[in-house]
Amino acid sequence: MIPLAVPNLSGNEAAYLQDCVESTFVSTVGPYVTRFEQEVASAAGTRYAVATSSGTTALHMGLLAMGVGRDDVVILPSMTFIASANAISHCGASPWLMDVDQRSWTLCPQVLEAELFAKAERRHDGVFLKECGRQVKAILPVFNLGMAADMDALGSIAEEWALPLIVDAAAALGAEYKGKMSGACGAIASMYSFNGNKTVTAGGGGILATDDEALAKMVRHLSTTARASSDYDHDMVGYNHRMTNLQAAVGCAQMEQLPMFLQRKRQVRARYDSAFTEKGLKPFPRPQWTYSADWYSGFVYPFEDVTDFRNRLRKKGVDARPFWKPVHLQLPYQNAVRSEMPVCGQLWDRIVTLPCSTHISDSELEKVVNSVLEAL
Numbered sequence: 001m002i003p004l005a006v007p008n009l010s011g012n013e014a015a016y017l018q019d020c021v022e023s024t025f026v027s028t029v030g031p032y033v034t035r036f037e038q039e040v041a042s043a044a045g046t047r048y049a050v051a052t053s054s055g056t057t058a059l060h061m062g063l064l065a066m067g068v069g070r071d072d073v074v075i076l077p078s079m080t081f082i083a084s085a086n087a088i089s090h091c092g093a094s095p096w097l098m099d100v101d102q103r104s105w106t107l108c109p110q111v112l113e114a115e116l117f118a119k120a121e122r123r124h125d126g127v128f129l130k131e132c133g134r135q136v137k138a139i140l141p142v143f144n145l146g147m148a149a150d151m152d153a154l155g156s157i158a159e160e161w162a163l164p165l166i167v168d169a170a171a172a173l174g175a176e177y178k179g180k181m182s183g184a185c186g187a188i189a190s191m192y193s194f195n196g197n198k199t200v201t202a203g204g205g206g207i208l209a210t211d212d213e214a215l216a217k218m219v220r221h222l223s224t225t226a227r228a229s230s231d232y233d234h235d236m237v238g239y240n241h242r243m244t245n246l247q248a249a250v251g252c253a254q255m256e257q258l259p260m261f262l263q264r265k266r267q268v269r270a271r272y273d274s275a276f277t278e279k280g281l282k283p284f285p286r287p288q289w290t291y292s293a294d295w296y297s298g299f300v301y302p303f304e305d306v307t308d309f310r311n312r313l314r315k316k317g318v319d320a321r322p323f324w325k326p327v328h329l330q331l332p333y334q335n336a337v338r339s340e341m342p343v344c345g346q347l348w349d350r351i352v353t354l355p356c357s358t359h360i361s362d363s364e365l366e367k368v369v370n371s372v373l374e375a376l
């Protein structure tokens with residue numbers, strides 16, 4: 001089976017792990033953690049980056065540091081991995097789910113504006129949902145598939161309503177928005193995931209990248225049990241969410257290969273797009289404002305039998321998969337406040353994702369292309 005997306009560990013990963021073992025720096029303090037933070041900050045285009053145990057915990061810590069707490073509300077596109085919504089819930093807050101833009105599969109500015117006008121009101125002390133009085137604290141766009149959202153449009157709505165933007169850029173390291181790096185396009189902070197299926201992995205791990213020094217300090221503090229001194233003084237209820245040196249060692253070896261990884265992801269995407277578009281299959285979107293990191297590749301299947309189609313491909317040795325079931329269809333969020341979902345509601349179960357590891361060979365790529373054409 002040609003796998004969907006598996007880690008490419010062909011660089012210095014083993015050597016750096018060995019170095020951790022020999023130096024005994026295997027836990028949350030160590031030179032690789034600091035180096036990984038610096039390298040990801042530079043790739044994200046921010047001054048600071050704080051490494052955590054996962055993307056989910058980075059988002060959780062970021063939201064808490066921004067003041068999101070019990071009974072608050074955070075705006076989120078429904079077309080995302082459930083972890084984006086979970087990070088909001090972990091703060092005691094709730095997601096307000098909205099539809100995505102047909103052009104980008106990211107949070108739709110028109111829906112955002114219409115929903116805010118219909119369901120929220122501005123008071124002197126913030127933005128509140130009219131029906132239940134809960135305070136809306138932030139807007140959380142997701143850079144779906146490695147594409148930046150329409151940040152200028154979202155930014156001007158956020159400014160009008162005085163709401164901060166925090167981005168879930170889990171798979172968007174290396175993406176650009178109008179020539180700006182993914183962490184430098186108007187949000188207070190951006191989260192990156194280093195889970196095993198991401199372009200750059202650390203085995204697991206996350207980064208919160210920001211230009212805001214106070215926010216970075218608070219995220220670091222919260223994720224390291226809020227230690228106020230080396231004498232076991234703790235000034236808040238903190239979390240043990242720091243990345244380990246072992247994870248960061250793998251992450252550093254991966255960062256050395258980031259340009260090559262991105263190049264291959266983009267080649268894979270270009271090959272599939274050209275092969276399938278001419279057969280009438282709709283490729284994943286490519287909005288003109290973003291230079292996507294092309295995390296995942298695939299297409300929208302136009303017929304009803306999409307599950308059969310994926311199974312036919314799997315029988316041919318091609319690991320074709322579905323994509324995220326939207327958050328508004330997930331059991332824990334069945335009562336979440338939401339917009340209508342005409343775009344993501346019709347789209348999500350027609351998506352076919354295709355093998356796109358960074359070390360997929362040219363012959364494997366051609367096997368995928370031919371298998372899709374045959375299965376059609």
Ligand SMILES: Cc1ncc(COP(=O)(O)O)c(C=O)c1O
Pocket residue numbers: 054055056057080081083084142168170171193194195204205206
């Ligand atoms: C969009 C999105 N948000 C959040 C996450 C959560 O990241 P992690 O698995 O590192 O906790 C992921 C990936 O797993 C993701 O793809």
